[in-house]
Amino acid sequence: MGLEDLYRDILLDHYRSPRNRGPLEDASVRIHLHNALCGDEIELALKVQGDRIEQARFSGRGCSISQASASMLTEAVRGLTVEQARELLSRVARMVRGELPAEQAQLGELEALSGVSRFPVRVKCALLAWEALDKGLQQVEGPGPGAV
Numbered sequence: 001m002g003l004e005d006l007y008r009d010i011l012l013d014h015y016r017s018p019r020n021r022g023p024l025e026d027a028s029v030r031i032h033l034h035n036a037l038c039g040d041e042i043e044l045a046l047k048v049q050g051d052r053i054e055q056a057r058f059s060g061r062g063c064s065i066s067q068a069s070a071s072m073l074t075e076a077v078r079g080l081t082v083e084q085a086r087e088l089l090s091r092v093a094r095m096v097r098g099e100l101p102a103e104q105a106q107l108g109e110l111e112a113l114s115g116v117s118r119f120p121v122r123v124k125c126a127l128l129a130w131e132a133l134d135k136g137l138q139q140v141e142g143p144g145p146g147a148v
């Protein structure tokens with residue numbers, strides 16, 4: 001199986017079987033965003049204790065890339081500190097924009113999003129959930145570098 005096929009399978013799997021989809025009752029922060037280009041929307045909910053993200057869930061509707069990306073995000077950030085999540089967010093955003101090669105990004109499954117960099121109109125789809133994360137982290141920690 002080629003890398004492109006592997007990436008496509010990972011995205012499809014997350015789209016068809018989204019992880020952590022649905023409401024998060026005791027969320028510390030909820031961020032609702034929509035993609036102005038298409039009207040699709042996402043709500044990301046984070047439960048943060050101390051400086052650690054204990055849980056992340058999402059809801060909303062959108063294209064397969066936006067939903068798969070949100071699903072992967074919720075898995076990737078759980079257990080990270082706010083600072084680690086910011087660093088992850090920065091690497092994902094740079095990779096999706098084509099500024100950081102996937103092989104250098106060291107993002108595991110998230111590298112499946114790297115193919116999006118060849119399709120500029122889809123970059124927004126892939127980063128919608130990550131923009132929500134950026135805003136969520138700012139709310140729990142105060143304004144940061146604004147990585148996305």
Ligand code: FES
Nearest residue numbers: 038040063066125
């Ligand atoms: Fe709407 Fe991708 S087409 S988020």
